[in-house]
Amino acid sequence: MDFAERLHRRIRDVDSRVCLGIDPRPSLSELTAPERLGGDPARVADAVVRYFTTVLRATHDRLACCKPQAAFFEALGLHGLEALARLLQVARELELPVILDAKRGDIGSTSEAYARAYLGTGDFAADALTVNAYLGLDTLEPYLDAAVRHGRGLFVVLKTSNPGSADLQDLRLASGELLHQALADRLTERAAALPADGAGYTALGAVVGATYPQALRELRARLPRSVLLVPGYGAQGGTAADVAAAFDGDGAGAVVSASRSLTYLDAHDETDLGRAARAAAGSMRDDLNRALAERT
Amino acid sequence: MDFAERLHRRIRDVDSRVCLGIDPRPSLSELTAPERLGGDPARVADAVVRYFTTVLRATHDRLACCKPQAAFFEALGLHGLEALARLLQVARELELPVILDAKRGDIGSTSEAYARAYLGTGDFAADALTVNAYLGLDTLEPYLDAAVRHGRGLFVVLKTSNPGSADLQDLRLASGELLHQALADRLTERAAALPADGAGYTALGAVVGATYPQALRELRARLPRSVLLVPGYGAQGGTAADVAAAFDGDGAGAVVSASRSLTYLDAHDETDLGRAARAAAGSMRDDLNRALAERT
Numbered sequence: 001m002d003f004a005e006r007l008h009r010r011i012r013d014v015d016s017r018v019c020l021g022i023d024p025r026p027s028l029s030e031l032t033a034p035e036r037l038g039g040d041p042a043r044v045a046d047a048v049v050r051y052f053t054t055v056l057r058a059t060h061d062r063l064a065c066c067k068p069q070a071a072f073f074e075a076l077g078l079h080g081l082e083a084l085a086r087l088l089q090v091a092r093e094l095e096l097p098v099i100l101d102a103k104r105g106d107i108g109s110t111s112e113a114y115a116r117a118y119l120g121t122g123d124f125a126a127d128a129l130t131v132n133a134y135l136g137l138d139t140l141e142p143y144l145d146a147a148v149r150h151g152r153g154l155f156v157v158l159k160t161s162n163p164g165s166a167d168l169q170d171l172r173l174a175s176g177e178l179l180h181q182a183l184a185d186r187l188t189e190r191a192a193a194l195p196a197d198g199a200g201y202t203a204l205g206a207v208v209g210a211t212y213p214q215a216l217r218e219l220r221a222r223l224p225r226s227v228l229l230v231p232g233y234g235a236q237g238g239t240a241a242d243v244a245a246a247f248d249g250d251g252a253g254a255v256v257s258a259s260r261s262l263t264y265l266d267a268h269d270e271t272d273l274g275r276a277a278r279a280a281a282g283s284m285r286d287d288l289n290r291a292l293a294e295r296t
Numbered sequence: 297m298d299f300a301e302r303l304h305r306r307i308r309d310v311d312s313r314v315c316l317g318i319d320p321r322p323s324l325s326e327l328t329a330p331e332r333l334g335g336d337p338a339r340v341a342d343a344v345v346r347y348f349t350t351v352l353r354a355t356h357d358r359l360a361c362c363k364p365q366a367a368f369f370e371a372l373g374l375h376g377l378e379a380l381a382r383l384l385q386v387a388r389e390l391e392l393p394v395i396l397d398a399k400r401g402d403i404g405s406t407s408e409a410y411a412r413a414y415l416g417t418g419d420f421a422a423d424a425l426t427v428n429a430y431l432g433l434d435t436l437e438p439y440l441d442a443a444v445r446h447g448r449g450l451f452v453v454l455k456t457s458n459p460g461s462a463d464l465q466d467l468r469l470a471s472g473e474l475l476h477q478a479l480a481d482r483l484t485e486r487a488a489a490l491p492a493d494g495a496g497y498t499a500l501g502a503v504v505g506a507t508y509p510q511a512l513r514e515l516r517a518r519l520p521r522s523v524l525l526v527p528g529y530g531a532q533g534g535t536a537a538d539v540a541a542a543f544d545g546d547g548a549g550a551v552v553s554a555s556r557s558l559t560y561l562d563a564h565d566e567t568d569l570g571r572a573a574r575a576a577a578g579s580m581r582d583d584l585n586r587a588l589a590e591r592t
């Protein structure tokens with residue numbers, strides 16, 4: 001089954017549009033703090049796997065998907081990448097779709113290698129991957145090939161939630177459009193040639209930050225065939241009302257991610273952690289659903 | 297010592313501007329071919345380490361630096377990343393500067409995590425990293441912090457060598473400039489506030505493909521404080537005359553990379569391989585030096 005179709009079926013089944021961000025920052029919890037584990041990278045990585053396994057088991061039936069952030073695993077070195085492979089396995093066992101947030105982008109055979117690494121069948125296989133299109137639309141083709149062949153997805157970074165996102169993404173073009181709008185149009189053009197699910201969504205999604213609600217609304221209209229991945233909710237300042245604009249009239253077409261606010265909670269043991277994470281995921285699910293219901 | 301200063305000192309010492317690209321594609325050589333190694337990922341990764349260790353030992357005194365491409369290691373899974381860590385160690389032992397080509401790019405604390413992963417002291421520590429600035433100029437700051445503090449470098453992708461590089465990089469802005477030119481100006485502005493070596497170069501470099509000589513010439517002038525990393529030489533079509541424009545009047549300010557043409561050679565054993573790689577690196581070094589001498 002195609003990625004968009006699987007994701008939408010799950011959104012309906014669990015009635016949740018929450019994407020749980022997995023950003024391991026060991027020093028943020030006493031359960032993984034390096035100084036309590038003798039600073040041993042192998043023990044820290046083990047603790048990270050235990051920590052996020054607890055979170056995933058406690059929350060998965062309240063989640064549309066999860067989103068490990070590659071950078072935080074890479075920062076923990078080889079043991080960190082082993083932890084990533086183990087957590088991908090945990091998500092697979094829970095049948096929870098995984099969007100690997102790695103924002104890869106390169107040309108030709110290098111792009112093919114990234115597609116093999118993350119949309120293939122190896123240690124780091126995920127259901128979808130975030131990618132950067134600055135290098136050109138041709139660089140997306142290897143990911144799209146893998147996506148169409150194996151029912152995976154990709155999310156192209158369009159408009160991010162940081163203050164500096166305007167530096168390039170909002171540059172005004174001679175055509176009158178902003179750069180990220182022109183990129184959105186190119187993606188829509190490309191998506192027109194891809195297989196779509198019942199609601200018209202394809203494997204070619206986009207990343208649009210929660211902190212620019214006006215852009216979110218505008219891009220939802222511009223990208224009728226793309227699922228939107230919306231980070232920046234919670235700790236970064238986006239509210240449920242802000243992100244409601246990312247969804248179509250049926251409450252489909254987007255997932256909203258949060259990391260710290262769902263995973264780094266006041267918890268002194270794993271039971272605490274599971275309980276707190278489950279409650280946080282439930283609140284976010286309900287907040288999003290309420291904001292959708294209250295849309296005019 | 298700063299990265300630019302170290303690199304320039306080495307360019308003078310070995311009289312070479314060659315950057316050897318390490319793009320492991322195991323099926324391209326009988327010495328690493330998976331079907332000859334029972335398809336075992338651990339044995340393939342070991343063979344890759346042996347292969348490129350042979351290449352590095354045979355060529356290092358003819359190289360300015362080397363450039364492992366992260367994608368090809370990631371495509372080999374956990375064993376591939378262990379191979380990367382081992383080859384980084386080999387380069388360190390040979391005192392050969394390493395530019396890790398990973399084109400990372402993300403925001404805030406995620407960007408900090410990438411800087412820690414690749415410009416820190418862990419398993420994947422390199423001398424310099426390639427990065428993607430589409431997400432904004434603020435996203436470069438964690439790399440610049442690490443670069444200035446620890447004498448490392450970064451190379452921002454400006455103009456790539458693929459046919460689709462025009463899709464975004466050459467979009468005409470309302471200001472009249474092309475997108476990649478506007479980005480170059482922002483980098484020059486930022487570089488003005490960074491410490492420089494004797495020739496005025498800073499830790500903030502740029503990636504400019506060899507296949508667009510006109511852009512190369514133009515960007516050399518626009519980026520007086522940035523070392524240029526020039527891929528696309530050889531297999532991708534850039535010639536020595538094309539890339540001569542990347543260098544300043546003293547033959548400094550750039551390195552030119554090639555991968556396949558220096559590393560995947562007709563070789564049936566390691567002795568063959570070392571001899572062929574040494575010859576190929578010597579020819580490329582001489583071709584570049586000749587093109588520089590013949591510049592008018």
